[in-house]
Amino acid sequence: MDRRQFITAAGAFAATLPGLALAQALENARIICGFPAGGTTDAVSRRIADKLRGGYSKVMLVENKPGAGGRIGVEELRRSPPDGTSLLLTPAAMITLYPHVYTKLPYGIDDVTPVCTACRISFAFGVGPGVPESVKDIKDFLAWAKANPTQANYGTPGAGSPPHLLGMLLAKESGVPLSHVPYRGSAPGLQDLLGGQVASMSSPIGDYLPYIKTGKLRVLATSGPKRSAFTPEVATYTEQGFKALEMQEWYGFFLPGKAPADVVNRAASAIRAAVQQPDVAEAFTQLGFEPFANTPAELAKAVKDENAAWGPIVKRVGFTPET
Known part of the structure; x- marks a missing residue:
C-alpha cells in the first residue's frame, strides 16, 4: 500500500468512528436569530458565524426568524434535528423569563439544550x-x-x-x-x-x-x-x-432538546474559541456587551437557577402574564 492509498484507507476508517467523524466540519449549519437583521442579537450571531465558518461547518449561515419577542426563533430550534446543524443564539429571557410571562408558551426549558454563552450585558x-x-x-x-x-x-x-x-x-x-x-x-x-x-x-x-x-x-x-x-x-x-x-442578562447558544453530549461539546468548544478572538471581543464591546463564554454545564445551571428566580419576581411586581 503506497502513501496515498494509506491516507485514503485511514480516512475511510475514521469516518466509521463517531468521535472522529464529529471532528470533521459539517457541510451546512445555521445560527437561528429570533430578531431582525441589523439588531444587536443579529450582530452577535454574525460575528460568531464568521468564526465558525470553515471549521465547525463548511457553510455557516445566520437565519433571522423575528417575531413574538424572540419566541419564533426558539420554536424554530425546537423543530430542528439535534445534530449540530441548527444553533440558536438568544437573550436569556426567552428561555428563563418567558415561561412566567406567557401562559401558552409553546416550548419549555427542556426543549433546548444549553451549549454556552457568548456575552452578557x-x-x-x-x-x-x-x-x-x-x-x-x-x-x-x-x-x-x-x-x-x-x-x-x-x-x-x-x-x-x-x-x-x-x-x-x-x-x-x-x-x-x-x-x-x-x-x-x-x-x-x-x-x-x-x-x-x-x-x-x-x-x-x-x-x-x-x-x-x-x-x-x-x-x-x-x-x-x-x-x-x-x-x-x-x-x-x-x-x-x-x-x-441587581441583574445582568447573558446571550447564550442552544441546540435542540436531547442533543448528544459530543455534539454539544463540539459546538461549545468552537463558540468559546470564537468569543476569545480579539476582534470578536472588540466588536462586542462596541455594542455594549462584555464577552463571556462558559461551559454547557454552567449554562444549564444558569438556566435552571434563573428560571426558578423569575417566578417570585413576576409575582411580586404584579405583572399579569400574557397569553
Whole structure:
C-alpha cells in the first residue's frame, strides 16, 4: 500500500468512528436569530458565524426568524434535528423569563439544550430632556417623579421584558408610582426619549452609548454587580440602595432538546474559541456587551437557577402574564 492509498484507507476508517467523524466540519449549519437583521442579537450571531465558518461547518449561515419577542426563533430550534446543524443564539429571557410571562408558551426549558454563552450585558436607567438637569441619580429621579406624577413614566423595549420588570421593581421598592410605556424594541423608545415624549427609559446599556458622550441622554443607574466599564462614573442600583435590581442578562447558544453530549461539546468548544478572538471581543464591546463564554454545564445551571428566580419576581411586581 503506497502513501496515498494509506491516507485514503485511514480516512475511510475514521469516518466509521463517531468521535472522529464529529471532528470533521459539517457541510451546512445555521445560527437561528429570533430578531431582525441589523439588531444587536443579529450582530452577535454574525460575528460568531464568521468564526465558525470553515471549521465547525463548511457553510455557516445566520437565519433571522423575528417575531413574538424572540419566541419564533426558539420554536424554530425546537423543530430542528439535534445534530449540530441548527444553533440558536438568544437573550436569556426567552428561555428563563418567558415561561412566567406567557401562559401558552409553546416550548419549555427542556426543549433546548444549553451549549454556552457568548456575552452578557447590564441594563441601565436613562433620562432625556424631559427631566431637569438637576436630576443626577435614581433618588433624584424618584423625588422628581413623586413631585410630577403625570410625567413619571418610563419606556422599555417591550412589556414583560427584563427592563420592564426592573422598572416595576424600582416602583415597588421605592413606593413611587411609575407609568410604563412599552415599545417594540429599543429604537422607537430611544427616539421618544431623545424627543422628550417619554421621561425615562429602562433598557440595555448599549442602547445609550451613542448618546451619552453628546450629552443628549443621561444614565442614572446600571444593573450589574459592579459599575459598568462603559459608564464607570455611574453608580449601580445596588450602590444607590436598590439591591433587588441587581441583574445582568447573558446571550447564550442552544441546540435542540436531547442533543448528544459530543455534539454539544463540539459546538461549545468552537463558540468559546470564537468569543476569545480579539476582534470578536472588540466588536462586542462596541455594542455594549462584555464577552463571556462558559461551559454547557454552567449554562444549564444558569438556566435552571434563573428560571426558578423569575417566578417570585413576576409575582411580586404584579405583572399579569400574557397569553
